[in-house]
């Protein structure tokens with residue numbers, strides 16, 4: 001078996017066991033932490049798809065998180081609690097937003113891409129701030145979780161946990177297939193050498209845009225899940241520092257490894273929850289930690305697996 | 315005529331890199347472009363491939379005006395190029411490099427599930443192209459780890475794999491060992507029957523062995539054009555470019 | 563009608579004043595970006611440090627000028643340390659690595675400031691000599707202090723322009739922005755040049771922070787918002803261009819300020835009051851990002867694109 005498959009199996013088995021272990025230890029608090037981890041793992045995975053395989057450094061990915069969450073929140077505000085409607089809305093709206101944002105930003109490269117995505121993220125952030133009907137800056141409470149007609153009670157943390165788990169597993173499998181598919185090969189080729197790709201007949205725009213939209217829609221789903229966990233949504237979810245955090249998770253785990261960002265989310269959020277219990281000034285530790293990781297271990301934790309996978313003859 | 319180039323111009327600021335170049339290539343021939351360093355050969359090729367916009371003039375390919383078409387559309391219409399400086403997908407294996415070109419040529423790239431690595435038809439087709447340039451044994455090596463000459467050969471294999479009507483080759487043998495480069499020359503001679511080739515080459519033996527027609531560029535301008543014999547006999551060319559050349 | 567024109571003039575000046583502050587921050591950012599090819603998200607930190615140091619020193623010494631000087635010196639020192647310790651290894655890294663390291667620096671310094679100065683915002687007083695108002699037109703008074711900010715910013719712009727256009731350092735900066743390899747080939751101590759440029763940027767950002775103290779709340783994270791705006795400015799202006807940064811700063815400053823004050827009444831003239839109350843502020847807060855997307859759509863490299871590298 002490939003080392004990569006082993007790693008994936010270990011990660012998902014460990015994640016699957018979290019609720020039982022937490023219950024056995026009477027630490028149900030960890031189920032909540034676990035849910036957050038799963039949700040951000042989806043966001044990080046979605047970002048890695050375009051960052052690691054398409055070379056698109058999106059610095060506004062939290063916008064899709066926000067769109068997904070607000071889709072649930074706003075529908076709930078108007079009394080629509082139907083889960084299917086809420087999730088479809090989250091996906092449709094984030095897809096449309098990604099289509100629009102992507103159409104403008106995917107044409108740019110390098111730092112202009114970073115800046116354009118950042119700018120769109122900020123636009124949506126301020127849009128949320130100005131929606132006073134939905135709480136403006138303060139955000140709004142969501143009266144209840146998405147209603148899936150009795151057979152899926154997201155109010156129950158364990159059910160919510162496994163729902164998030166299944167989404168993550170599904171997206172991970174899909175992404176893993178995608179990067180080895182015909183589409184994925186073209187996307188990676190564009191990232192590696194766009195000039196050459198164009199010379200063999202690749203019109204890079206539609207591939208990059210498609211990848212951007214897929215990624216945005218995935219991230220939108222994680223936003224809808226986040227709304228269900230927090231039962232609250234505010235513009236803070238779309239702040240640019242949030243986009244930075246998702247990026248960090250990807251880097252921590254290893255760009256272009258798909259499973260790495262899942263580990264990145266685990267590490268980052270555990271670090272956050274541990275450090276923040278030690279001191280309220282936990283960011284003073286996190287900042288230097290981040291600098292050290294990037295300066296000295298910039299291939300990320302799963303980087304070595306990618307290396308071994310790509311160059312088996314070495 | 316498969317390719318008709320009329321009064322093509324390209325300026326870089328004050329420098330005229332392509333100065334009113336006119337040429338025509340009939341199907342099934344090899345047309346060589348020679349000239350000293352900096353003559354504008356690569357620039358002309360990039361204009362034909364669509365990477366560089368021309369400042370004036372027209373390019374007709376297969377009866378259609380392609381002057382304004384973007385590069386990827388020209389490639390899809392059957393115009394493939396290789397690069398003077400190796401430009402392969404360096405993290406892909408040799409096989410993946412070629413498979414990609416085939417897949418793009420087939421036009422089925424919006425498939426998200428089936429694995430390229432398990433697509434037997436695609437793999438064997440790719441192996442076929444690698445075999446043409448004697449790379450089939452190196453199929454599973456990451457391109458970045460191939461030897462320089464092998465990467466040059468891969469360059470050609472990728473171009474061939476998009477099954478072009480017209481192949482634009484930019485010094486395919488440069489930096490290759492004598493054996494490797496002889497193999498490429500043999501391959502090109504073989505391809506001649508099925509394919510049209512525009513060849514930039516510094517190796518005069520190869521040029522005179524392969525070409526049906528030769529255009530000589532100096533400072534972006536055509537100083538001579540004709541059959542290999544005519545070029546060999548042309549005193550202007552001797553003086554301007556070939557005079558001191560030992561290969562000659 | 564008169565009142566409206568005075569109001570417009572006042573808002574216009576507010577916009578210019580905001581733009582000038584943006585310029586002080588963007589100038590360093592665009593130079594560092596254009597010449598060292600480094601995205602520095604920690605640039606906002608230097609602005610914040612400037613504000614804090616200035617406020618503390620004013621409190622201790624009672625003198626505004628001493629405060630400003632201390633802010634510049636303090637941030638300059640901090641900037642040079644940051645450059646030496648974290649940026650030197652970063653210059654040849656990818657933009658992504660740079661974004662993350664400087665993001666980490668931002669987290670660190672924002673928290674450090676919270677530890678040193680506490681979580682609540684500080685306020686600095688406008689120096690007594692500048693606390694009055696001046697009639698810019700008969701019957702149209704405007705705060706002296708804000709005029710001083712505008713003046714200082716314009717002086718800084720002139721100073722930078724002269725520095726870049728007429729001095730040897732300036733020549734190197736210009737050469738560095740268009741062709742790094744050439745400058746290295748000239749045998750210039752490129753590391754020293756980099757440190758100088760970075761220090762210059764830090765000093766200007768600190769000046770902006772010090773000047774902002776009396777008109778804004780001084781709090782941890784105050785640099786974040788300004789940083790994003792400064793990034794917008796340099797992208798609009800064209801990375802590496804001082805002239806572009808100046809024009810874009812004024813543009814962004816006035817568009818943002820006018821949008822916030824004029825859009826709602828403007829909308830109210832053809833929409834219902836309720837709609838205008840909603841849409842006005844919403845669009846106003848997005849206005850400069852729309853402006854940026856619009857400009858990038860037509861000029862993907864900004865108004866004054868960098869020359870060939």
Ligand SMILES: Nc1ncnc2c1ncn2[C@@H]1O[C@H](COP(=O)(O)OP(=O)(O)OP(=O)(O)O)[C@@H](O)[C@H]1O
Nearest residue numbers: 326329331349350351352353354355356357358398
């Ligand atoms: N992108 C560019 N910008 C400015 N000048 C260029 C550019 N590309 C090429 N040139 C100039 O155009 C001229 C022609 O260059 P080109 O590379 O086409 O020559 P060539 O005939 O292919 O040379 P060689 O035999 O060395 O490959 C040269 O003077 C070169 O410096």
Ligand SMILES: [Mg+2]
Nearest residue numbers: 355356357398
């Ligand atoms: Mg050439």
